[in-house]
Amino acid sequence: MQAQLIALDWGTSSLRAYKLGPEGVVLEQRSQAWGIMHLPCEPRVINGIDCTDGFELAFDSACGDWLDAQPGLPVIACGMVGSAQGWSEAAYRATPVDVASLGQALHPVRSLRGVEVHIVPGVIEQAGLPNVMRGEETQVLGVLQGLGAQVLIGLPGSHSKWVEVVEGRITHFDTFMTGELFAILSKHSILGRTQQPSEQFQTEAFDRGVHVALSKDGRRGVLSTLFSARTLGLTAELSPNQQPDYLSGLLIGHELAGLPDNAKTQPIILVGAAPLCARYQRALTLCGFAHVSLAQEATERGLWQLAVAAGLIQPVTEA
Amino acid sequence: MQAQLIALDWGTSSLRAYKLGPEGVVLEQRSQAWGIMHLPCEPRVINGIDCTDGFELAFDSACGDWLDAQPGLPVIACGMVGSAQGWSEAAYRATPVDVASLGQALHPVRSLRGVEVHIVPGVIEQAGLPNVMRGEETQVLGVLQGLGAQVLIGLPGSHSKWVEVVEGRITHFDTFMTGELFAILSKHSILGRTQQPSEQFQTEAFDRGVHVALSKDGRRGVLSTLFSARTLGLTAELSPNQQPDYLSGLLIGHELAGLPDNAKTQPIILVGAAPLCARYQRALTLCGFAHVSLAQEATERGLWQLAVAAGLIQPVTEA
Structure with missing residues (x-):
């Protein structure tokens, strides 16, 4: 099947390349560790030129053979590749935005x-x-098809985003540094010293963390409840291998407590890695959010739609 | 002047030794880096015995000469030296506690x-x-003399404590991991990457951080507002050397927002290092806390009073 588009999801720690066919169907995909902070550095000749530029090297390695096979294929990319530290800075667009305006x-x-x-x-x-x-923004636009007038989209991660979409336009969003905070607390703070990893998900400890965030104690804020990840260990209420999931539940619970009040009755879509989305889905249910679902292939779909909106491809379907 | 007591403030990162005279007056004091996580390790003969124990070595170096001069001096110590990782574990006492019960x-x-x-x-x-x-607990008991029936005592630090005292007894307290979080965010998170140290206190940035914590945005919680330490840099609203004090104000503001509502009209005493107390005093004023004062020599006074309560010394005054 002929490809129509090369779509790149190029972030801080990885580069994912998709070869998309008619209607955006994924024909092939690859994942490399060449995030913009981890670019290749071995010089190579590209198009007859000695090249040492990490972005060029990564790009050529990720999809050079696809372009050799179909030289005219258009290429679209999203993520930190467009930041000041990226390949070339793509200036931010202000909210509200939709597929057409970003495209x-x-x-x-x-x-x-x-x-x-x-x-x-x-x-x-x-x-x-x-x-x-x-x-x-690309992932959000990729999951909007067929959704109602008002949706809240959660993208859990190092820096979780919660994005409000009204009539197909991103109108507002918040960022929570939950994932990064979990990582540095576990690795560098006193809380990490008594933690032990667990092979299994510690459901009870996770739920307890969520409940503490929602409790009267939780209203003092996460700076205060954090210390309980230590003291519940001191009082033998949490074993060392329960402490990581307790901390995870606690932080996610505080994040969800920071969502707008009307979110409880809104449709919520989660986009992201499956294990992390499962944690958020569980916590959302504990917190009383009623309508939660998961989205798949958000990035590829978003890149496809933006390429169509930009006129890079003619979305001709094969009969 | 004859000494009456050796008082040790022995924490995780330092050991402070005080030689106290009549009425607890400080005759001499020393500070060493021998916190319980940083003990000396060079073997030495103590009392005719080859010694390799870090606690013994630190104790002997800190006040062996004082004991040589006055062998009968009683010794009291507070801090992490009594933890499970300390010299010998002193079991916790449950609230409420006062000088008499701890002594x-x-x-x-x-x-x-x-x-x-x-x-x-x-x-x-x-x-x-x-x-x-x-x-x-020792610092709190050291500052109570002459205070009213109900006081809130703040001890800013890596793990800030806020201690409610009613009629001379510690009835309730909270811990906020503010100082440690500031340190690991600055050193290990994305926020540190755009920070630059400032030689001068960046008053405006600090105040702005406090105000954000108190604002409508602040009600989403610190997991959300943290990211503004980065985005205000991206939008050129904070210079790199303003970012550390902005983050400091933001975290302290969130801590203070977690104090009980009735604290605004209560007398508040701050105990701790002068520069840090000055930050908290400024933030407390911005947050509308009305009655804030600073206490001095809290640890030495507390240790003195506990030694008296324990009967280790007879508090005879020199006429």
């Missing part, structure tokens, strides 16, 4: 091969405290 | 010199989420 604002960078890579700009919200995202 | 519960450990070191037990609160402290 018309792609930022082209010409590769050594002569192929243009069209980078999706990140999104900034400037009302109140500023907030930014790069990559998540 | 009667000192935990003696006999040193190689033959001198008994009387360790002040830490305090545990078991209602709701458990909470513990070691060392702060």
